[in-house]
Amino acid sequence: MKFARLGPIGEEIPVLVHGDRHLDLRPLTSDVNGAFLADGPTERVRRALAAGELPELPEAAALRVGAPIARPSAVVCIGMNYAAHAAESGSAPPEIPIMFLKTPNTVVGPYDDVQIPPGSTKTDWEVELGVVIGRRASYLASPEQAAEHIAGYVVANDVSERDFQMAVSGGQWSKGKCAPGFNPTGPWLVTPDEVDATGVRLRSFVNGEPRQDSTTGDMIFAVDHLIWHLSQYLALEPGDLVLTGTPEGVALSGRFPYLADGDVVEVEIDGLGRQRQTFRAAELVR
Structure with a gap:
């Protein structure tokens, strides 16, 4: 559905x-x-x-296509959850999930334009499987309980500004993750009975050229483990969005240029649909 x-x-x-x-x-x-x-x-x-x-x-x-969920109370994200992406970032695979937050107002429609922040030189794309919570998850006893708390899955683009993330965030990342529009979501919320989250294919393209191509089978921590793990530290509420990490093939790797005004990014996940955003340079309000 x-x-x-x-x-x-x-x-x-x-x-x-x-x-x-x-x-x-x-x-x-x-x-x-x-x-x-x-x-x-x-x-x-x-x-x-x-x-x-x-x-x-x-x-x-x-009609315009909006994000398939109303503004969530929280957007909880997992970093470096694919071994190859951790490697291209210059890091060892994490031993426990790395968590960071995006603000709820980053969630926008899958075809909305995205603004490159003023002064940005390192705006990056990240295709991710998003998990939408359907039942409050707090202190789950085991990963096996996680499925009972999932309402469905979405395509997400965890847009990131790498200088803001690495140089001026004090190790916390979120300054590079929270610019307005930095989380295009959708086009659909697909219920769990139609999705095998253990092996779906994720891909991204910039100006029609392929960038990322992997499957969730390469995740270090699977979806059920992530929901269980997060529930030990915070309460996930119905409608909340959990982003589960991105595979290799982003600009941070040094293999591709960062995004510039007019660039078009497309991200897709099998069974969940395809997004398309044009990136536009923003100006300071004077």
């Missing part, structure tokens, strides 16, 4: 993507938010679909 949100920023309409149809979910919920995801959405939507209670959204194809 695929959920999406269509419409102008701040006015997105929740929909079910059913084949080539977009069915309005407003008879069930005002948004694809934590309350909806915590209330057994798959079965509720399935019943409403069978009963003919979800009308088709007129002119859906003409």
Whole structure:
């Protein structure tokens, strides 16, 4: 099952993507938010679909595609979770998951333009599997419990400014991760029954040229382990987003140039869809 949100920023309409149809979910919920995801959405939507209670959204194809989840209360990220990416970053594979945060307002639509911050010379792309929480996860007893707390999966681009991340963050990374729009998400939230998170393929492209190409089978820490591990240190709430790391092939490796004004980045994950962003140079407000 695929959920999406269509419409102008701040006015997105929740929909079910059913084949080539977009069915309005407003008879069930005002948004694809934590309350909806915590209330057994798959079965509720399935019943409403069978009963003919979800009308088709007129002119859906003409609407902007927003992030498939409403603004989360938290965006929790895992760094260097692919061994080859750790190596290209000049680091040994971590022995425990490395956690950092992005601010919730980084979450934008999958086709929205992304601004390169003023003064940036090292804005980078990172295709990532995103995990959306459907049930509060706190102090889970084992990784095996994690699946019960996952509402679905999304494509995410963990955009990063490497100078801000490495040189002026004091080792904390988040200054390089939190510029507005630095987390394009979607186009869909896909429920777990349609995704094998242990082996999906991730790819990225810059101006049509391939950059990253790997699978989640190369993760150091699998999704279930990550959700369990994070729950020992913080409470993940319904609607929260967890980014699980990126494979090798980013500009930080030194093999590719960083992003410049007008560059087009595309990222995709099998079964979860494809994004496309144009990067634009931002100017200081004077």
